[in-house]
Amino acid sequence: MNQSAAEAWTDCLEIIRDNVPAQTYLTWFETLKPISLVPDGDLVRLTLQAPSYFNYEWLDTHFSSLIVKTVARVLGPNGRLHYRIEVTRPDAPTAVAPATREPAPGTVDRAARKPATRSKADTGLHDSYTFDTFIEGDCNRLARNASVAISYRPGETPYNPLFLYGGVGLGKTHLLHAVGNEVFRKWGKRVCYASSEQFTNDFVRAIRENTANRFAERYSRVDLLIIDDVQFFGGKEKTQEEFFHIFNRLHTQKKQLLLAADRPPQAIKGLKERLLSRFRWGLIADLQTPELETRMAILNQKASVYGVEVPPDVIDFVAQHVRSNIRELEGALIRLLAQSTFSNEDISLNMAREYLGDLITSSQVTLTTDHIQKIVCHYLNVDQRLLSGRTRRREIVQARHLAMYFCREFTQHTTSKIGEAFGGRDHSTVIHAIKSINNQIETNANFKSVVKNVRQQIGHLRAPAS
Numbered sequence: 001m002n003q004s005a006a007e008a009w010t011d012c013l014e015i016i017r018d019n020v021p022a023q024t025y026l027t028w029f030e031t032l033k034p035i036s037l038v039p040d041g042d043l044v045r046l047t048l049q050a051p052s053y054f055n056y057e058w059l060d061t062h063f064s065s066l067i068v069k070t071v072a073r074v075l076g077p078n079g080r081l082h083y084r085i086e087v088t089r090p091d092a093p094t095a096v097a098p099a100t101r102e103p104a105p106g107t108v109d110r111a112a113r114k115p116a117t118r119s120k121a122d123t124g125l126h127d128s129y130t131f132d133t134f135i136e137g138d139c140n141r142l143a144r145n146a147s148v149a150i151s152y153r154p155g156e157t158p159y160n161p162l163f164l165y166g167g168v169g170l171g172k173t174h175l176l177h178a179v180g181n182e183v184f185r186k187w188g189k190r191v192c193y194a195s196s197e198q199f200t201n202d203f204v205r206a207i208r209e210n211t212a213n214r215f216a217e218r219y220s221r222v223d224l225l226i227i228d229d230v231q232f233f234g235g236k237e238k239t240q241e242e243f244f245h246i247f248n249r250l251h252t253q254k255k256q257l258l259l260a261a262d263r264p265p266q267a268i269k270g271l272k273e274r275l276l277s278r279f280r281w282g283l284i285a286d287l288q289t290p291e292l293e294t295r296m297a298i299l300n301q302k303a304s305v306y307g308v309e310v311p312p313d314v315i316d317f318v319a320q321h322v323r324s325n326i327r328e329l330e331g332a333l334i335r336l337l338a339q340s341t342f343s344n345e346d347i348s349l350n351m352a353r354e355y356l357g358d359l360i361t362s363s364q365v366t367l368t369t370d371h372i373q374k375i376v377c378h379y380l381n382v383d384q385r386l387l388s389g390r391t392r393r394r395e396i397v398q399a400r401h402l403a404m405y406f407c408r409e410f411t412q413h414t415t416s417k418i419g420e421a422f423g424g425r426d427h428s429t430v431i432h433a434i435k436s437i438n439n440q441i442e443t444n445a446n447f448k449s450v451v452k453n454v455r456q457q458i459g460h461l462r463a464p465a466s
């Protein structure tokens with residue numbers, strides 16, 4: 001590789017790193033390889049290699065202005081960027097092709113494509129969770145697109161493992177099954193879906209019955225292993241160890257791993273570093289709470305699945321009021337459906353107002369400082385009592401500041417009242433805490449994403465319980 005290309009790209013990366021969240025940086029920028037830096041008439045052309053067309057397209061759609069500006073800063077106004085797209089597996093000898101608007105040809109072994117003759121029952125998959133029934137929105141675009149990508153080329157994309165995370169009811173399980181169904185249907189491959197609890201129980205039983213080998217064999221003899229709710233692996237060392245070996249075995253054989261959890265891997269309490277580092281090999285993508293338009297689209301889609309007419313004003317009303325997650329949205333719709341069947345009346349706005357009343361009032365539940373402290377402490381793995389104490393340990397101060405910050409955001413309390421809830425502290429301490437958090441949000445992309453995740457969890461609590 002041309003040395004000056006590497007240097008120029010390192011300079012670009014330094015600028016980019018300061019301007020995007022850490023996860024974005026790792027996923028989309030660190031995976032690019034500098035290839036050459038050569039004059040081209042009046043221009044200087046820096047060529048980078050992207051691991052896939054999907055990767056290139058994502059960068060082009062989301063970061064083209066940042067990239068253009070950065071290249072101009074590093075190479076001067078005549079600097080130009082050019083991508084090539086890797087068309088082979090990431091670890092195979094590199095073959096490159098110029099970026100075009102056409103997707104790069106994949107390396108899927110067509111001979112391996114055969115009709116699904118295996119029994120679906122063994123896979124643990126639900127038929128109804130497919131890509132067709134999954135509505136795409138800003139809240140889930142990356143997770144969905146990456147899921148689609150791996151369902152086309154399981155084990156052949158850089159997204160191995162693909163790790164999805166996000167709060168409850170946001171569509172993680174749906175996406176996992178959609179990938180599994182697609183891979184099973186389209187390629188006739190061996191798929192295994194299990195929750196981490198099921199995996200753990202199977203493992204415990206295998207140990208008890210002295211069939212550990214058979215257990216490992218069963219989970220390693222698949223083309224796609226899907227493990228849901230990975231957060232339950234936290235603290236289960238033996239199970240993690242076993243999973244680690246299965247993971248390695250599958251990954252070495254270019255088999256696809258697909259995982260989901262309610263939080264990013266680094267926030268899972270009691271997860272071993274070596275598993276964490278494996279999870280970072282691929283892509284970590286989050287799902288957020290859906291925005292209004294997506295909520296409306298989902299309601300319309302669910303209504304058509306149930307085969308009922310729901311007037312637009314009712315869709316609008318439900319989407320406006322039920323905001324926390326998609327499971328709640330479905331729940332609201334089902335309740336209206338049931339009511340309409342029992343009373344033999346069409347679904348109407350009045351019916352929605354009358355029968356969804358509790359969902360709507362409870363979505364305005366006021367949060368207490370105690371709720372907020374609990375969520376922050378749980379997320380940062382800190383003992384809640386220490387927030388009111390005098391400890392100046394860094395992680396405690398950080399948790400204290402963050403909890404104060406959210407109390408200001410989510411409650412009506414004055415800064416003095418908030419200070420009282422933290423061991424009788426002064427209002428100026430609270431003001432200082434809020435400033436400090438705001439500063440860190442601006443300067444530290446990693447921290448910013450922590451704040452975003454915690455905010456989402458607090459938002460869930462405010463919403464009705466399922």
Ligand code: ADP
Nearest residue numbers: 133134135168169170171172173174298326327
């Ligand atoms: P999670 O695993 O994140 O808790 P689920 O995948 O179980 O959430 O989703 C909860 C419900 O919402 C499911 O019935 C699922 O079909 C539905 N759902 C979630 N996201 C979408 C979406 N984008 N489009 C359509 N339905 C969705």
Ligand code: MG
Nearest residue numbers: 172173174228
């Ligand atoms: Mg789930």
